[in-house]
Amino acid sequence: MRRVALRALMAVGFIVVGAAHIGSPDTWFEGSAGPYRVLVHVRSPGVIPAVADISVRVYESAQETPPVTVSASLNKFDAAGTPPPPEAAGPVQGDPELHTVSLWVMSGGSNSVKITVAGAKGSGSVVVPAAFVAYRRLALDGPLAMALALVGLVLFAGIVSIAGAAASEASLAPGATVDVARRKRGRLAMAIASVVLASAIVGGRLWWKAEDASYRRSIFRSMTAVASVDDSAAPNAIDLRITDSGWVASRNEAHGPGSRRSGYTPMIPDHGKLMHMFVISDDLRAFAHLHPSSSDTVRFSAWRPPLPGGAYHVYGDVVHESGFAQTLTSPLALPGRTAEPSSGSRGDDSWHVSVVPVTSAASSDRETMIRWDRGSAQLVAGAPARLRFTVTDLTGSPVALELYMGMAAHAVVMRDDRSVFIHLHPSGTVPMAAKRSFDMRSASDTVAGTLSRRVTATDSAASSTHATMAIGNVVSFPYAFPKAGKYRIWVQVKRGGRVVTGAFDADVVSN
Amino acid sequence: MAATALPIADSQVPRTGEVAYWPLYATLFASAAIVVGLIWDISWHRTIGRDTFWSPPHVLEQLAAIVAGLSCGWLVLRATFGGDPAAKQGGVRVWGFYGPLGAWICIWGTAMMIASAPFDNWWHNAYGLDVKIISPPHMVLAWGMIAIQVGAMVMAVAAQNRVGHDRRLKFIYAASAGILLTMMATVIMEDAGIANDMRSPMFYRMVAIVIPIALLSAARASQLRFPATTVAAIYMAIQLVIIWVLQLVPAPPLLAPIYNAVTHMVPAPFPLLLIIPAILLDLALPRARRVNDWLLAPLIGVGFVLVMLAVHWYWSSFLMSPAARNWFFAADQWDYTERLGPWRYEYWNTVPAAAFMLALLWTFLAATISSRLGLWAGKVMAGVQR
Numbered sequence: 001m002r003r004v005a006l007r008a009l010m011a012v013g014f015i016v017v018g019a020a021h022i023g024s025p026d027t028w029f030e031g032s033a034g035p036y037r038v039l040v041h042v043r044s045p046g047v048i049p050a051v052a053d054i055s056v057r058v059y060e061s062a063q064e065t066p067p068v069t070v071s072a073s074l075n076k077f078d079a080a081g082t083p084p085p086p087e088a089a090g091p092v093q094g095d096p097e098l099h100t101v102s103l104w105v106m107s108g109g110s111n112s113v114k115i116t117v118a119g120a121k122g123s124g125s126v127v128v129p130a131a132f133v134a135y136r137r138l139a140l141d142g143p144l145a146m147a148l149a150l151v152g153l154v155l156f157a158g159i160v161s162i163a164g165a166a167a168s169e170a171s172l173a174p175g176a177t178v179d180v181a182r183r184k185r186g187r188l189a190m191a192i193a194s195v196v197l198a199s200a201i202v203g204g205r206l207w208w209k210a211e212d213a214s215y216r217r218s219i220f221r222s223m224t225a226v227a228s229v230d231d232s233a234a235p236n237a238i239d240l241r242i243t244d245s246g247w248v249a250s251r252n253e254a255h256g257p258g259s260r261r262s263g264y265t266p267m268i269p270d271h272g273k274l275m276h277m278f279v280i281s282d283d284l285r286a287f288a289h290l291h292p293s294s295s296d297t298v299r300f301s302a303w304r305p306p307l308p309g310g311a312y313h314v315y316g317d318v319v320h321e322s323g324f325a326q327t328l329t330s331p332l333a334l335p336g337r338t339a340e341p342s343s344g345s346r347g348d349d350s351w352h353v354s355v356v357p358v359t360s361a362a363s364s365d366r367e368t369m370i371r372w373d374r375g376s377a378q379l380v381a382g383a384p385a386r387l388r389f390t391v392t393d394l395t396g397s398p399v400a401l402e403l404y405m406g407m408a409a410h411a412v413v414m415r416d417d418r419s420v421f422i423h424l425h426p427s428g429t430v431p432m433a434a435k436r437s438f439d440m441r442s443a444s445d446t447v448a449g450t451l452s453r454r455v456t457a458t459d460s461a462a463s464s465t466h467a468t469m470a471i472g473n474v475v476s477f478p479y480a481f482p483k484a485g486k487y488r489i490w491v492q493v494k495r496g497g498r499v500v501t502g503a504f505d506a507d508v509v510s511n
Numbered sequence: 512m513a514a515t516a517l518p519i520a521d522s523q524v525p526r527t528g529e530v531a532y533w534p535l536y537a538t539l540f541a542s543a544a545i546v547v548g549l550i551w552d553i554s555w556h557r558t559i560g561r562d563t564f565w566s567p568p569h570v571l572e573q574l575a576a577i578v579a580g581l582s583c584g585w586l587v588l589r590a591t592f593g594g595d596p597a598a599k600q601g602g603v604r605v606w607g608f609y610g611p612l613g614a615w616i617c618i619w620g621t622a623m624m625i626a627s628a629p630f631d632n633w634w635h636n637a638y639g640l641d642v643k644i645i646s647p648p649h650m651v652l653a654w655g656m657i658a659i660q661v662g663a664m665v666m667a668v669a670a671q672n673r674v675g676h677d678r679r680l681k682f683i684y685a686a687s688a689g690i691l692l693t694m695m696a697t698v699i700m701e702d703a704g705i706a707n708d709m710r711s712p713m714f715y716r717m718v719a720i721v722i723p724i725a726l727l728s729a730a731r732a733s734q735l736r737f738p739a740t741t742v743a744a745i746y747m748a749i750q751l752v753i754i755w756v757l758q759l760v761p762a763p764p765l766l767a768p769i770y771n772a773v774t775h776m777v778p779a780p781f782p783l784l785l786i787i788p789a790i791l792l793d794l795a796l797p798r799a800r801r802v803n804d805w806l807l808a809p810l811i812g813v814g815f816v817l818v819m820l821a822v823h824w825y826w827s828s829f830l831m832s833p834a835a836r837n838w839f840f841a842a843d844q845w846d847y848t849e850r851l852g853p854w855r856y857e858y859w860n861t862v863p864a865a866a867f868m869l870a871l872l873w874t875f876l877a878a879t880i881s882s883r884l885g886l887w888a889g890k891v892m893a894g895v896q897r
Contacts, residue, residue: 079768
């Protein structure tokens, strides 16, 4: 049973080492489960252990007879034994394509949800990586707090009265009357009970505070990092240096086995890049998507694009071998240069400076138009958003797109107060490297780094073979805005060997 | 006049010899259901994992609260409004209502159990499902449960005291005390239950805090010849039956991650050998009738700790040996979440000898306080009439 407590502590430890993105904890995934195209939404509960609500939309399954059956199971990335039996996801009334199920997340960090769809077309499954961390704290207030306080008061008064009755009457023979001495004894017992109980309540309150403080320490924070401009390099570089002592110590053997090590598994490349770095000005006008190099996975150094001077934030997306992804952030002040609309790319690195906010159509070069097919409906927080974009030339004719780092498109969604930042793909919020690390995992991957080598090998092979593959001119991203507010979305596609960026503004209302 | 007045006067004299057994059985059932439900629920979480508000062990707990609350509520309503003066005069008065003291404690316990539900629910929403036994809302629930068990015990002891020599009442009281002891031992099971902890200071500190009060109060108030032994034997019997039955129930883990693929319900560890200090207590206590309680408490407290230490220090090495890995001793059975390793056969939380000795001093103090409270509670219970 000691182990139960230890396990609880370990779970807390994993919480500290877990999570992805900023302010957008849910997982969205669109892909194939065998013959079926599915959209999977895993709602992150915000605390652990807790229940994660999972919904699965099986496209074009409404007319199927017999109806498709959907089941889901959840497992931890390093679970050695057999997974628990899958649970059936029930159809939602009025929406025959949609199926929902709730699964317990017992252990934080990198987990995966396996979705299986079976029907007339056969059956198929897909593994969706989902990272769970504690990210919110609930205050006890409002009617519940009032009601609990009231009940507590009644219980307090009740036990004090019972103590008084016990002391004054309980040892009397039935029918005997209570004399003055006994009455006094009863009052004394009530006073003692009040003091004892009040101390118990104070003690309980201190205990609660200690539990709360320990929980708050367990709320997820990504590794700390510091961004800076390296003037000594030619051309100039933007550096992001990880300062998390656990991570740095675990990269450096000289610290010895006694030092506090990070619980993170090694980093693996996503779309061939160890880090996807986004440099975004605080006024959201300037945006750059860069791919720094690193020789020690501590200092990441990227080519500095011609961005105007000003206040910026740097976002570094990294994926670990466990499938866990996180975004490292740091403020950055860029000197010099005034703001001018400009856009361009250098290899896979790209930048875009827009002056006028755009809502429906945008172009970062003089040849391509990216149009947001947003429809007339309002964007509502929490509801699947219609993020569909059509890419044409200036005359409106479809253009052929190329894969940009293995993907038809990349998008970055950011709230104007920087409380939400997420890097999306047409497949959703899941980094492809995380997906690969689950798909390629085998029971023999017991040594850290074994799996990451295989993932790395296939990742770079995939990136090079897909580079020239042609795809359609419509891209869409499965996503729901986590809360109401003003957002900016940057959509990036590749055409003619160059990266084209469109910037869009979105007003999201609360539901 | 005199002839007619007599029966009226007679009916107002409490009939001390008459005892209604059904409330004693009802609350004894509630008390037993609570501890069985708790042990079952712990096993459920260690084996199956997935549960709801309506899992079978939870339903058993709810049933216990309902039985205790309704039967004791009925007792109070009947005594207050039933028009039977004997029932009224046999009770204590709280907020204008009358009822047996034990019934009041049971009602309060039921209210605590009910109140803990929304608090626990909020706690799970705020901090996640607590996978440990001891958390603030669980403590509110536990105090509610313990109150019901104490209430059942007080009702039984009052009946025993009122009636005098009734074997059945003596055993009902001993059973209620044994159930309460089982409850206390279960609450501290995380720190003081498993053999691996039996050489850690925490093990002895926890048993020193909890066990003497439970054993001594029963030993003092019971009219049996070997009260502490009987109570400890009941604790052992309850634990063993549950351990043996649980192992017969096939059950798979239903939550991930599964690191230990168990195939049947994981039982609680083998009960503590409380019967040994209990026998010594029953032999010693009648010989120490003249000793002042303030002197008796440290003697019993220190003696209890030393006996527990001498017994469990060596008993643990048997429980961790291959000889105990069978259905009888149920050793070496672990949760589905455990990554099995050599830690299974190692002592946990051990400290150097000097630190152990120092911790032992505090343990003596805790056992002394617990013993003193137990002697006091026993004396109080021996006098309870209503």
